[in-house]
Amino acid sequence: MxxxxxxxxxxxxxxxxxxxxxxxxxxxxxxxxxxxxxxxxxxxxxxxxxxxxxxxxxxxxxxxxxxxxxxxxxxxSPQVAELLRVARTILSGVLAGQAELLADLQAVRTQAEKQS
Missing domain, CATH: 1.10.10.10 (Winged helix-like DNA-binding domain superfamily/Winged helix DNA-binding domain)
Structure with a gap:
């Protein structure tokens, strides 16, 4: 099998x-x-x-x-290089999303500190 x-x-x-x-x-x-x-x-x-x-x-x-x-x-195979490029693109998107989330969390924290 x-x-x-x-x-x-x-x-x-x-x-x-x-x-x-x-x-x-x-x-x-x-x-x-x-x-x-x-x-x-x-x-x-x-x-x-x-x-x-x-x-x-x-x-x-x-x-x-x-x-x-x-x-x-x-x-x-050149497809190995293409796989690495695709991985970089995926990671860039993930990291951008994490950076955006971090910025949102920092903004919420700053807002909360201003209110207290």
Whole structure:
């Protein structure tokens, strides 16, 4: 029996559920990167970056290309970059809504303080 699609989606999102992996995918959304280029941008130890890249490779989200001793990574699909853009749009909306709620709460508090 095959795995239900919802379960596969959950596994996919678990793969994305790490800040280093998200940052790597964001960098690769711009262009191909060598591991050495990503290290200062991601801010983790080389071994940790290597582990996270291995997770992304196993999930078929990134592919590698070797040029001499340099390994370059790129996205397997531009749809990964699109998914990150959609996530940013959703989060922007959520944060805007929270900012609006906070402003409303502060206004109510200020009004209450003026009345007391």
């Amino acid at each position: 095959s795995t239900p699609l919802y379960q596969l989606k959950a596994e996919f999102f678990k793969t994305l559920g790490h800040p280093v992996r998200i940052r790597v995918l964001e960098l690769l959304s711009e262009r191909e990167h060598a591991v050495a280029e990503m290290l200062p941008e991601v801010g983790v130890e080389p071994a940790h970056l290597s582990q996270q890249l291995a997770v992304l490779r196993r999930a078929n989200l990134v592919v590698t290309r070797r040029e001499g001793s340099t390994v370059y990574y790129s996205l397997t």
